[in-house]
Amino acid sequence: VLATTPSERLSYLDRRGAPELREALAAYLNRVRGTAATADRIVITNGFAQALRLLTELVRARGGRRIGVEDPGQRDAVRAARDSGLDVAAIPVDEHGIQIEPLLRADPDAVILTPAHQFPTGAVLAADRRAALVDWARGRGRLIVEDDYDAEYRYDREPIGAIQGLAPDHVAYAGSASKTLAPGLRVGWLILPDAYVDEVAAFKETVDRGSPSLEQLALADFLAHGDFDRHLRRMRPIYRARRDALLRSIRHHLPDAEPVGASAGLHVLAWLPDWVDDAAVVARVRREGVAAEHVSQYYGPDLEGGSARARSGLLFGYGTVAERAIDEGVRLIAAAI
């Protein structure tokens, strides 16, 4: 791209992003994630963080007051919603993903969720819940924000398709290159319901007049020539081997821990007995260079309907850890506990 891009492509782009990238993403996501995308319904963002913020601004601008988030769930969603002046309702998650009854009771203007691989529990949203979720959004005119953050990495079968493909007029689908390539690229994307595209593109223009050109054009090229597919095919067995090694080490060193979630993504959650202070364990092993996370930080006792009491557990990320370092890390964690 550096060698071939004419300099006028380094001027301001279409505020939705480079057309080449929007075309390439629509083709890729429709094929691999089962979305119903067209290039003109895609807006390129600076990673998922900006995509999320544009959506919370949209909900607010349309008169919305409340957003539902998964509990436990990604706290970025809580911050973005609050920064946009929205209240946040916590919707509990179990081993089949977000629970529908509490969602219907809370009935927020929009809900942000991770159906392909719930963060942090790793649950895959059950088929009947997907259907119920879409019924709710259609029937009440609510917005589903689908955070498809690591769906490219499923190790035991084909990943479940995106909800966006079932209800493109009721779902804002968000993805990024942060988990598959690198966070420092800051490339994310939204597939939007027709009715929201212009408004979100206008927000994007006011906040920063569009994302940088080079990363967009390079990623478009990478997608269009099949390099992205090849990269994923190359990485899947590597991550799977790390995941298997991690699960073996957990069984060996932490027999009381209970690993959960689908064989997917770049992290494993293992529940711990409730007497273990997960935050204290993390603080201790961090001093020894081990970077686990405590799951209790992802609960929302401060949110409407949030769990009063967080479960204890540890998140083990293996996206950047060599296989041979995994066992030693888990051993140190066991010692700390």
Next chain:
Amino acid sequence: VLATTPSERLSYLDRRGAPELREALAAYLNRVRGTAATADRIVITNGFAQALRLLTELVRARGGRRIGVEDPGQRDAVRAARDSGLDVAAIPVDEHGIQIEPLLRADPDAVILTPAHQFPTGAVLAADRRAALVDWARGRGRLIVEDDYDAEYRYDREPIGAIQGLAPDHVAYAGSASKTLAPGLRVGWLILPDAYVDEVAAFKETVDRGSPSLEQLALADFLAHGDFDRHLRRMRPIYRARRDALLRSIRHHLPDAEPVGASAGLHVLAWLPDWVDDAAVVARVRREGVAAEHVSQYYGPDLEGGSARARSGLLFGYGTVAERAIDEGVRLIAAAI
């Protein structure tokens, strides 16, 4: 940078931006623009647009209600202020830059201005006004937002230094690579008063978790090795020749027009007789492939204190126009008038 950057630098960066770039910018701006910058007071943004929005959010978060803008002036400032929920007061500009009496009367919480080369009039802010501006900001605890958008290009003498260097605790200095390198890089920067750095960095983190790494590291390298200085030295005579050709063509084809402003930047404003509808002229020549802008769009009759009546005039940009195309463009404009 692509060849040598270790992959961990493509993870999330310091939310203020890459340390290398902040170091290189502080050294460059202190030397060339007379700023008083240190790397830890710099925040990297996605171009000036985002820098501006972060500042209007800051003013709002600190309880501010009103921002002053130049009239005529850049309308982006008006949009950013309104998007942040602020009222906007228009402060008139004359051939010595922003006028101080109306600023003192309006006394907004902050004022956004282009002292080195006022946009669109090309005026350089007079020395006594610079002093009065700083006195006002110091005395009342107001914030000066200094938009130093094209100060690298001064053709007849050394450019006047940045106001930030006179009052670093009262000025937020904003610059970008859009005029010197390319808008599509989306690299901008803020030098902030100590008291505001953490707050602006936190805003930056919530809105997009930081700017992309590669452009930052490449620009840091470009600055640190003197390539940026060489680029400017190479471009100045090219732009100056275009500017001279443009002024000759204006004198020749548009004898009633009155070009104004310092010998600087990438555009010339020429006032037109008031009977000329500048917007109509622009619309007409655009169909013939000539991209002038009408100055009347930069007035704020909708703003508190804004000029009720805009002057007629045309802005001729020469940043991307070959010297030989200039005369034909001006000839077509004269014919349209």
